[in-house]
Amino acid sequence: MSDAAIETERLSKLYPGGHGIAELTMSVAAGEVFGFLGPNGAGKTTTIRTLLDLIHPTAGSARLLGLDSRRDSVAIRRRVGNLPGDFGFGRETTGRQALDLLARLRGAATDRAGELTERFRADLDRPLGELSRGNRQKVGLILAAFHRPELLVLDEPTGGLDPMMQEEFLALVGEERDRGATVFLSSHELDEVERICDRVGIVRDARLVAVERVPDLLGRARRKVSVHLADGGGLEELRRLAGVSDVERFDGGVSFRFAGDVDPVVKALATHHVTDLEVSRPTLEEVFLGYYEGGEEER
Amino acid sequence: MRSQLASLVGFHLRERRRSALAWGLPLGAMSAFIVAIYPSVQGALTKVVAQYPEGLKQAFGIGELSSVEQYLHGEMLSLIVPLALGYLAARAVASDLSGTAESGRLEVLLSAPVTRRAICLAALLAAAVEVAVVLLITLLLSLLGSLLAGAGLGLGDAVAGFAAVWPLALVGGGMAVVVCGVSLRTSVVTGAVAGFLVAMYVVDLIGKLDEGLAGIRHASIFRYYGNAIEEGIEPLAFVGLLLLAAMLVLLGAMLFERRDLGV
Numbered sequence: 001m002s003d004a005a006i007e008t009e010r011l012s013k014l015y016p017g018g019h020g021i022a023e024l025t026m027s028v029a030a031g032e033v034f035g036f037l038g039p040n041g042a043g044k045t046t047t048i049r050t051l052l053d054l055i056h057p058t059a060g061s062a063r064l065l066g067l068d069s070r071r072d073s074v075a076i077r078r079r080v081g082n083l084p085g086d087f088g089f090g091r092e093t094t095g096r097q098a099l100d101l102l103a104r105l106r107g108a109a110t111d112r113a114g115e116l117t118e119r120f121r122a123d124l125d126r127p128l129g130e131l132s133r134g135n136r137q138k139v140g141l142i143l144a145a146f147h148r149p150e151l152l153v154l155d156e157p158t159g160g161l162d163p164m165m166q167e168e169f170l171a172l173v174g175e176e177r178d179r180g181a182t183v184f185l186s187s188h189e190l191d192e193v194e195r196i197c198d199r200v201g202i203v204r205d206a207r208l209v210a211v212e213r214v215p216d217l218l219g220r221a222r223r224k225v226s227v228h229l230a231d232g233g234g235l236e237e238l239r240r241l242a243g244v245s246d247v248e249r250f251d252g253g254v255s256f257r258f259a260g261d262v263d264p265v266v267k268a269l270a271t272h273h274v275t276d277l278e279v280s281r282p283t284l285e286e287v288f289l290g291y292y293e294g295g296e297e298e299r
Numbered sequence: 300m301r302s303q304l305a306s307l308v309g310f311h312l313r314e315r316r317r318s319a320l321a322w323g324l325p326l327g328a329m330s331a332f333i334v335a336i337y338p339s340v341q342g343a344l345t346k347v348v349a350q351y352p353e354g355l356k357q358a359f360g361i362g363e364l365s366s367v368e369q370y371l372h373g374e375m376l377s378l379i380v381p382l383a384l385g386y387l388a389a390r391a392v393a394s395d396l397s398g399t400a401e402s403g404r405l406e407v408l409l410s411a412p413v414t415r416r417a418i419c420l421a422a423l424l425a426a427a428v429e430v431a432v433v434l435l436i437t438l439l440l441s442l443l444g445s446l447l448a449g450a451g452l453g454l455g456d457a458v459a460g461f462a463a464v465w466p467l468a469l470v471g472g473g474m475a476v477v478v479c480g481v482s483l484r485t486s487v488v489t490g491a492v493a494g495f496l497v498a499m500y501v502v503d504l505i506g507k508l509d510e511g512l513a514g515i516r517h518a519s520i521f522r523y524y525g526n527a528i529e530e531g532i533e534p535l536a537f538v539g540l541l542l543l544a545a546m547l548v549l550l551g552a553m554l555f556e557r558r559d560l561g562v
Contacts (some may be wrong), residue, residue: 049406049559049560052410054406054409054559054560055559055560056557056559074412074413074414075412077409077410077411077412077413080410081410082406082407082410084403084407084410086403087403088402088403088404088407089402089403089404089407090314090399090402091402092314093314097310097313098404098407101306101307102407102411104302104303104306105303105306105307105408105411105412105413106411106412107302140407143407144410
């Protein structure tokens with residue numbers, strides 16, 4: 001028996017239109033925070049819905065918390081919390097009414113909901129239709145986490161949250177991990193992923209193209225560097241370095257992109273008089289591009 | 300399972316409490332008006348109805364109109380109330396299944412350890428209670444109309460007449476669960492069930508109008524609905540319609556379990 005919280009084996013969901021997920025094989029360890037990244041339409045939400053048995057796979061299998069995602073769906077959901085990508089519960093319903101119903105369906109106490117409500121400054125007494133997207137999202141987070149689930153599945157969890165609440169969310173995920181819960185989240189925010197995820201999976205055109213530790217992911221991403229040089233010297237040696245590309249001269253310096261080991265780059269620059277140096281963090285799109293341009297990467 | 304069902308049904312009913320009044324009060328007011336005017340139009344009606352073609356009278360359940368019960372059946376219980384409440388049941392079920400899918404609630408509910416079958420069953424049970432409340436309001440207002448106008452509507456007859464609508468309406472609700480197993484678009488669900496109810500009525504009507512086609516009436520739920528306000532409830536037909544509704548819910552739940560949600 002594996003101690004993985006999520007295990008999929010060639011899990012596939014194919015639609016006539018061609019989207020979905022294809023032969024997804026991965027494993028998320030218990031207690032891990034796993035980020036699931038990819039552009040819109042790549043298959044993130046389809047994967048989450050398939051794991052939760054909301055949609056049925058056309059092939060392959062998935063196990064959550066050691067149980068079969070289809071046969072043991074109800075038992076799994078007893079131990080899982082889920083925040084859908086587009087959280088809603090009806091415009092007229094208040095968060096408290098939704099919470100009361102879910103607590104009764106789960107047979108769970110709502111004491112932690114009070115604590116989370118205070119923490120996220122959520123309004124549970126106004127109809128959800130009157131709340132902004134961010135405030136609705138807070139209610140969704142409370143509904144997903146109030147029963148202390150062993151596995152939290154969060155689809156774009158910080159959408160609409162203001163920066164302060166995003167910080168609060170990141171802290172909450174850290175605490176969930178500390179108490180031993182597994183967190184599986186899809187995201188577009190590289191900063192968020194970098195701060196909270198242990199590993200990430202990248203999906204592209206319905207296929208999982210890579211699973212990486214976050215430092216490795218960032219290490220493979222091409223960063224943009226601008227160097228201002230007092231001597232205006234030639235930087236032909238930069239072009240010859242492995243991982244360096246797009247070298248361009250500008251007035252007073254040079255810009256280029258690089259991925260991989262930074263040490264040779266620093267040593268090459270050290271032979272010149274550097275007056276300023278800017279290194280831009282890669283955006284998530286640039287990270288994706290690193291994979292997309294390279295075609296299928298090793299898993 | 301039982302407490303989950305109770306929680307879901309209670310939640311649906313709290314949400315739809317205004318709907319029961321919105322349907323019950325107008326239907327009840329209309330029914331009360333029909334009953335209340337009966338004493339003043341009775342004589343004229345008898346003469347007018349005597350001139351109706353026999354087929355027309357049979358088709359629309361118009362008897363001699365020599366009693367307020369016959370009048371209430373002809374004006375309300377033969378067509379308007381069963382069609383309206385069959386549609387209401389379908390609408391209530393659609394609201395709890397396809398409506399919740401459209402609002403995103405279904406995905407949240409199914410994150411909890413609740414089966415899709417329980418969600419389907421809860422939708423029909425909530426619809427059953429809502430229809431019963433509407434029927435009760437309509438019955439009470441009809442009796443009030445009779446009391447105020449001295450129309451003499453019999454309590455037992457009226458109870459039988461309105462109670463007989465309940466299983467027929469639940470067949471509409473059961474059919475809505477079946478359609479939800481195929482489509483989660485509320486307009487499709489309510490439209491399909493409305494079409495089904497009208498088709499059932501037309502089949503019964505054709506069977507009544509043409510003796511040679513009388514056999515097709517057996518395929519219509521309106522054949523089993525009958526005319527309980529005058530003839531009393533036929534227990535076998537009443538239970539048969541309830542069993543049909545139950546079978547439709549089971550079929551619908553099976554389809555609902557097999558279908559993808561949230562796509």
